[in-house]
Amino acid sequence: MRLWLAALLALTALRLVLAAILPLAPDEAYYWLWSRSLQPGYLDHPPMVALFIRAGTLIAGETPLGVRLLGPLSLALGSVLLARATDILFPGRGAGPWAAALLNATLLAGVGAVAMTPDTSLLFFWTVAIWALARLQRSGEGRWWLAVGAAAGLALLSKYTALLLGLGILAWLLLHAQGRRWLTRWEPWAGGTIALALFAPVLAWNAAHGWASFAKQGGRAGGGDAADALRFLGELLGGQVGLATPLVFLLCVAGAAAAARHAWRMRDAEALLIAALTLPGAALFLWQATGSRVQGNWPAILYPAAAIGAAALLTAPGWRRLRVPALLLGFAMTGFVYLQATAAPLALARRHDPTLARLGGWPAFVVAAEESARREEAGFVAAEEYGLAAILAFSLPPGRMVVAMDPRWAYFRLAPPPIGASGLLIRSERRGEGPPLWPGAEALGGAEGRLVRSRGGIEAEAYRLFRVRTAPGQPPAAVLPRP
Incomplete structure (x- = not known):
């Protein structure tokens, strides 16, 4: 027990260091802007990621570490709760540390702990709900339904896919005689009321x-x-094999299947809980993939329960022998991603290196953007892409006005730019050769009209520069908060 806790602390310390030294990705900077304009809802997601970032920046300042602070900390606490939930549901098997280790060995958790996204808080509160359900199942005390409801409501404040948590709990109640008896008592309904009350501000905002x-x-x-x-199905399955890492994915799939088998054959309420928290969601994602693309991070919520199934229900020697290789491979893959993000030992092109696409070259690019703005005597720097605008708002020197032009900014309480001001628009070449959204944008010619974001001489993205001026009747634009 002490050994795995020490390993978890060391892993958390490493993730905190990475959170401090890596530049923000565009989406992280965008969510930081949310934290500077707190409101009950946003176009993309509910507000919990903004609250996580606001809490972190109050502690560690408006720095990359401040933005990401609660990521490594929440995963560490969630890992302890997951291990505890496993041992409560399946006592005497010593499976708790293994379940937590399997979850931490996935790229989904390892990379997600360093990057601040809505999945960060969703995974944490989902795990808290599992722990509360384990306490409920073992103790039979109805008061734990109130904790389940609170955790579910906070998960809903993180991301709408938390609805799958409610679906899984409902399936568990309906499919087991003991669960159906709960439906005749007030506690589950009170827990549901708490969840709905927590989610009510999002409903009101919408x-x-x-x-x-x-x-x-x-x-x-x-x-x-x-x-x-x-x-789409191939992308979903292939993505999960990579993001969960191959052997951990195999163990989690087998663990969920074992939970369903135990629930069917033995009428095991604990195994049924694990199956109910994995299989309905997995079926829904597979169904969705028959009609549209499923992003690789969406199924992350299924892995805490699946890891419990893998650690506690796969007791055959062959499965148990796979645990250590699964952890070694998972942590090796995560370690390589960490190394590539910080030192880039492999000179990979953008299409083969997500760390280059999302993180590479931002500090030097921001310096070049500021130099261009000074050369053009621009009163502000502008961008059409929300992520690029957010990076500029977070990173440019103090005093530089940053303006964003995109319909999504109409959902924020932000001031429009002053009329008649001149500025410099930065536009990614990946948006194509069409005209900018900004009316009357004048392209800068020659080498001064182009910026390249790169890392180690490898291009991550190229940008065109335009002179622009604010005028009445132009598309919605907003002045973004600065640190």
Whole structure:
């Protein structure tokens, strides 16, 4: 027990160091802007990621570490709770540390602990809910339903996929006689009321904004032909093998299957809980992949329960012998990603290196952008892409106004730029050769009209520069907060 806790502390310390030294990715900077404009909802997600970032920056300042601080800490606490939940549900098997280790060995957790996204808080509160359900199942005390409801409500404040947690709990209650008896008592209904009350501000925000966030996320599902379905399914399964790491993925799939088998054959309420928290969600993601692309991080919520199944229910010697190789391979893959993100020992092109695409070259790029703005005597720097605008807002020197032009900024309480001001628009070449959104944008010619973001001489992205001026009647634009 002491050994695995010491390993967890060391791993958490490493993740905190990486969180401090790596530049923010565009999405992280975008969520930092949320923390500077707190509100009950946003176009993309509920507000919990903004609250996590605000708490972290109050402690560690508006720095990369401040933005990410609660990521490594919440995963560490969640790992302890996951181990405890495993030992409560399946006592005497010594499976708790193994379940926590398997989760931490995934790239989903290892990289997710360093990057601050809505999945960070979602995974934490999902794990808290599992721990509360374990206490409920073992003790039979109805008061634990209140903790389950609170955890579920906070998960809903993190990301809408937390609805799958409620679906899994409902399936568990309906499929087991003991669970159906709970439905005749007040405690589960009180827990559900707590969850709904916590989520109510998001509902109110959506109602006041034409249900914009629900429409955006619900619109991700779509139709496709057979070829698209096969491609999307292949991407989903291949992505999970890579992001969970191959052997951990195999163990988690087998663990979820073992939970379903135990629940069916032995009427085991504990195994049924594990199956209910994995299989319905897995089925939903597989179904969605027949019509639209499923992002690789979405199924991350299934792995805490699946790791419990793998650690506690795969007791045959062959499965147990796979545990150590699975951990070694998982941590080796995660370690390589950490190394590539910090030192880039392999000269990989952007299409083969997500760390280059998301993290590479930002500090030098921001310096070059500021030099261009000074040369053009620009009153502000502007961007159309929300992530690029957020990076500029977080990183440019103090006093530099940053303006963003995109319809999403209309959902923020931000001031428009002053009329008649001149500025410098930075636009990625990946947006194509079409005209900028900014009316009347004038392209800068020659070498001074182009910036390249690179790492170690390898191009991550190229950008075009335009002179722009604010005018009445232009598309929505907003002045972004600065540190």
